[in-house]
Amino acid sequence: MKHLMASGIGFLGLSGKTLSHRAPEPKTEGRKNSHCYRRQSSVFGRTIEIAALPSKICPFDCIYCSQGRTLNRSVDLTYITIQKNIIHEIKSLLSECPAPEYIVISGKGDPAVCAGMASFIGTVKSITGIPVVVISCGGLFWKSNVQKELLAADVVVASLDAPDKTLFQCINRPIGVVPFARFLSGMMEFRSSFKGEFILRMTLLDGINAIEAEVKKLAGLATRVSPSKIVIQTAHKTPVEDFAFPVERTRLECFAGFFKDVQTQVIEAHTL
Numbered sequence: 001m002k003h004l005m006a007s008g009i010g011f012l013g014l015s016g017k018t019l020s021h022r023a024p025e026p027k028t029e030g031r032k033n034s035h036c037y038r039r040q041s042s043v044f045g046r047t048i049e050i051a052a053l054p055s056k057i058c059p060f061d062c063i064y065c066s067q068g069r070t071l072n073r074s075v076d077l078t079y080i081t082i083q084k085n086i087i088h089e090i091k092s093l094l095s096e097c098p099a100p101e102y103i104v105i106s107g108k109g110d111p112a113v114c115a116g117m118a119s120f121i122g123t124v125k126s127i128t129g130i131p132v133v134v135i136s137c138g139g140l141f142w143k144s145n146v147q148k149e150l151l152a153a154d155v156v157v158a159s160l161d162a163p164d165k166t167l168f169q170c171i172n173r174p175i176g177v178v179p180f181a182r183f184l185s186g187m188m189e190f191r192s193s194f195k196g197e198f199i200l201r202m203t204l205l206d207g208i209n210a211i212e213a214e215v216k217k218l219a220g221l222a223t224r225v226s227p228s229k230i231v232i233q234t235a236h237k238t239p240v241e242d243f244a245f246p247v248e249r250t251r252l253e254c255f256a257g258f259f260k261d262v263q264t265q266v267i268e269a270h271t272l
């Protein structure tokens with residue numbers, strides 16, 4: 001693993017690197033102005049993806065985010081006001097394409113800020129009979145009302161990119177009320193009560209957390225969280241910060257070997 005240590009060249013020493021191994025844009029199909037899309041996910045297969053929020057709201061402002069800077073960093077729940085449109089759009093997509101394996105609720109930002117998520121998930125499941133995935137950053141799991149809402153999902157995906165508070169601040173840039181200790185304890189609390197499949201997503205960045213020692217610490221934390229599965233990816237080709245450098249797939253696969261006794265999957269950036 002010496003070469004992995006050697007490539008951990010530090011947060012500031014990356015300016016000469018190329019972007020040639022950044023991943024391609026994921027493909028989506030949907031109508032213009034639609035909140036729902038057909039999408040092939042490398043983890044969930046054929047999906048219908050729902051962008052639950054009309055604009056980006058998130059407790060984080062990650063340096064690798066592909067959705068631009070978070071202008072509304074918030075932990076306040078907001079009501080989904082477009083629910084009727086979304087249900088109509090899902091029905092329409094279901095009538096014209098093969099049934100998806102999952103319906104995935106994702107951005108913009110973190111859908112966990114949506115109040116009424118449990119009722120929304122219940123409606124989607126009763127109409128479609130298809131399992132529902134929520135992709136969240138996990139930054140709101142310390143809130144008991146958020147935990148209750150997300151228990152309705154069949155699968156929850158949460159992000160864990162940093163093994164300590166320093167890297168958490170560097171990579172995820174959370175709103176002030178979400179320090180690392182609160183983030184982590186919220187995630188463990190939710191995990192212990194959630195009966196569905198709980199997937200941890202890790203985004204590894206060259207010279208920042210894609211360093212043998214940091215990945216080993218992440219593996220230790222993952223053991224404490226006890227996810228059903230770990231998905232490992234790297235930065236998208238258009239990250240918010242140009243120092244959020246991606247990691248070659250072969251190195252991601254090598255890092256995946258640090259996670260013992262849990263299923264791991266390396267994916268191309270943002271094909272989840």
Ligand code: SF4
Nearest residue numbers: 058060062065109137
């Ligand atoms: S948690 Fe996700 S949506 Fe929020 S800033 Fe990070 S990458 Fe972007």
